[in-house]
Amino acid sequence: MEGGDPVGAEEPTTTLVVSRGLCIGAGQCVLSTPDLFDQSEDGRVLLRRQPVDTEEARVAVDLCPSGALRLAAGRSGPVVDDQDATAKGWG
Amino acid sequence: MTVNSTYAADAASTGEAPDFPMPRTCPFAPAPEYVGLRAEAPVSRVRVPDGQLAWLVTRYADVRRLLTDPRVSANRFHPNLPLTEPVTPQTRRNIAAVGRSLIGLDQPEHGPQRRMLIGDFTLRRAQEMRPHIQRTVDECIDAILAGPKPVDLVAALALPVPASMITKLLGMPYEDRDLIVRSADAQLRRTVSAEQRQQTSSELRAYVDRLVTAKEAEPTDDLLGRLVVQNRQTPLFDHDMLVGLAMLLLVAGFETTASMISLGVAGLLENPDQLAVVTGDPAAMGLAVEELLRYFTVVDALPRVATADIEVGGVTVRAGDGLLLSFASANWDTDVFPDAEVLDVHRGARHHMAFGYGIHQCIGQNLARAELEIVFRSLFTRIPGLRLAEELDGLPFRKESNIYGLDRLPVTW
Numbered sequence: 270m271e272g273g274d275p276v277g278a279e280e281p282t283t284t285l286v287v288s289r290g291l292c293i294g295a296g297q298c299v300l301s302t303p304d305l306f307d308q309s310e311d312g313r314v315l316l317r318r319q320p321v322d323t324e325e326a327r328v329a330v331d332l333c334p335s336g337a338l339r340l341a342a343g344r345s346g347p348v349v350d351d352q353d354a355t356a357k358g359w360g
Numbered sequence: 361m362t363v364n365s366t367y368a369a370d371a372a373s374t375g376e377a378p379d380f381p382m383p384r385t386c387p388f389a390p391a392p393e394y395v396g397l398r399a400e401a402p403v404s405r406v407r408v409p410d411g412q413l414a415w416l417v418t419r420y421a422d423v424r425r426l427l428t429d430p431r432v433s434a435n436r437f438h439p440n441l442p443l444t445e446p447v448t449p450q451t452r453r454n455i456a457a458v459g460r461s462l463i464g465l466d467q468p469e470h471g472p473q474r475r476m477l478i479g480d481f482t483l484r485r486a487q488e489m490r491p492h493i494q495r496t497v498d499e500c501i502d503a504i505l506a507g508p509k510p511v512d513l514v515a516a517l518a519l520p521v522p523a524s525m526i527t528k529l530l531g532m533p534y535e536d537r538d539l540i541v542r543s544a545d546a547q548l549r550r551t552v553s554a555e556q557r558q559q560t561s562s563e564l565r566a567y568v569d570r571l572v573t574a575k576e577a578e579p580t581d582d583l584l585g586r587l588v589v590q591n592r593q594t595p596l597f598d599h600d601m602l603v604g605l606a607m608l609l610l611v612a613g614f615e616t617t618a619s620m621i622s623l624g625v626a627g628l629l630e631n632p633d634q635l636a637v638v639t640g641d642p643a644a645m646g647l648a649v650e651e652l653l654r655y656f657t658v659v660d661a662l663p664r665v666a667t668a669d670i671e672v673g674g675v676t677v678r679a680g681d682g683l684l685l686s687f688a689s690a691n692w693d694t695d696v697f698p699d700a701e702v703l704d705v706h707r708g709a710r711h712h713m714a715f716g717y718g719i720h721q722c723i724g725q726n727l728a729r730a731e732l733e734i735v736f737r738s739l740f741t742r743i744p745g746l747r748l749a750e751e752l753d754g755l756p757f758r759k760e761s762n763i764y765g766l767d768r769l770p771v772t773w
Contacts, residue, residue, distance in 0.1 A: 290471075291471075293471070293474050293475075293478065293719050293721065293723075294474070294475070294478025294479075294481060294482060294723070295715075295721050295722075295723075295725065296481075296482060296483040296486075296725070296726050297710070299482075299483045300483060300710070300726070300729075301710055308482040308483060308484065310479055310482075311475070311478070311479045312475070312477075312478030312479045312480075312481065312482050313475070313478070328710075331711060332710055332711055334427075334428075334716075334717045334718055334719070334721040335718065335719050335721075336428065
């Protein structure tokens with residue numbers, strides 16, 4: 270289904286959304302799921318590899334305190350957003 | 361003042377509100393009232409020492425939700441922020457700079473400040489600190505083994521380890537650690553008079569001001585030095601904010617860890633079956649530390665203010681109302697942690713809120729984890745016969761401090 274037409278997709282899929290602009294560097298994702306997540310020198314979350322089985326990301330998503338990791342309905346992911354969310358006034 | 365109007369109405373309609381903080385009765389358990397409050401009145405009115413009313417939130421789900429709700433503010437300058445200790449106007453001025461950094465900021469101001477610091481607090485950086493922590497811990501245990509029995513583990517281990525860490529991290533002379541010990545104590549102990557608190561807050565402020573001034577003149581290779589350099593490229597902090605930030609990191613990074621060391625040792629000694637698990641399997645220590653953090657939750661509650669009407673726990677919190685979000689209660693919520701009153705190092709729960717939640721979650725949490733793991737592993741390996749030298753119930757638990765802990769922990773072997 271990867272790269273396929275979203276219209277008429279047979280089953281709903283889940284996407285891991287990584288918003289680096291929301292990351293506060295708590296490191297919970299790296300601590301709980303080190304083979305999937307890392308931190309860059311500046312302390313923000315990095316995804317070590319793709320594709321991601323969203324099940325293996327679920328613990329880290331739950332632990333993430335800032336909303337930088339979330340699961341969203343949609344086509345196969347992940348989506349990494351490098352935008353600085355503070356400009357938008359996250360909340 | 362209009363922000364206070366709902367309090368008057370509430371007080372008139374509901375009569376008496378219990379005092380907060382609520383006292384602990386068992387040395388290891390949070391206030392017993394929390395059990396009933398979680399079941400019957402998960403968001404309920406309490407009165408803080410200056411007479412203000414606030415909403416005490418006791419369920420895990422509610423605390424966690426409010427900590428990520430943008431309508432909940434951490435603003436330290438809001439008149440309705442419920443403070444749990446008496447302060448003078450001068451103390452407020454002394455700590456005002458603290459409120460302008462990290463802990464007292466909402467978004468969007470919080471993010472850029474936090475991000476200027478997090479490079480120094482990654483998991484990798486915490487790992488790099490391990491040799492220094494291990495060396496410090498080894499020296500403390502050498503001295504304990506060479507000295508008389510019984511020994512006070514607070515003075516011999518729980519205080520020196522985090523004091524060494526925080527002074528190294530910030531780049532301050534280790535000889536100045538006594539001031540941190542005294543200041544942390546005076547700022548956090550609720551029985552300290554407002555005047556005494558003012559004196560030590562002034563003393564600490566003056567000391568940190570000199571330290572920051574020195575770093576500004578000649579930035580060294582440490583957190584404060586790097587911050588000064590980064591701040592020249594991207595100015596975010598003025599001098600006073602740097603002073604406030606340094607004060608915050610000093611006090612926050614020190615007393616909390618010291619408390620967890622002494623409580624953790626007491627907790628493991630009182631639960632020999634649990635101690636046997638971690639001494640038998642070194643790999644179990646990581647999650648055992650998480651369980652000790654959950655079980656003791658040294659920061660009971662943090663103050664917040666609602667900036668809009670919020671429905672939570674069956675009540676409507678009005679804009680301007682003060683909130684006290686109880687981590688200690690949340691971490692003993694049996695809906696989330698079955699048999700929460702049992703210390704179970706196999707629980708495997710990382711989702712406790714001992715470090716808080718939301719954008720303000722403890723920045724030093726991975727350093728704290730490294731310190732606790734190394735302390736517990738080294739202590740029980742090198743002194744396998746360690747035991748309490750006095751009855752647990754008679755020990756001086758810090759019931760009057762905003763950070764729970766022990767004044768003294770006499771042990772022998």
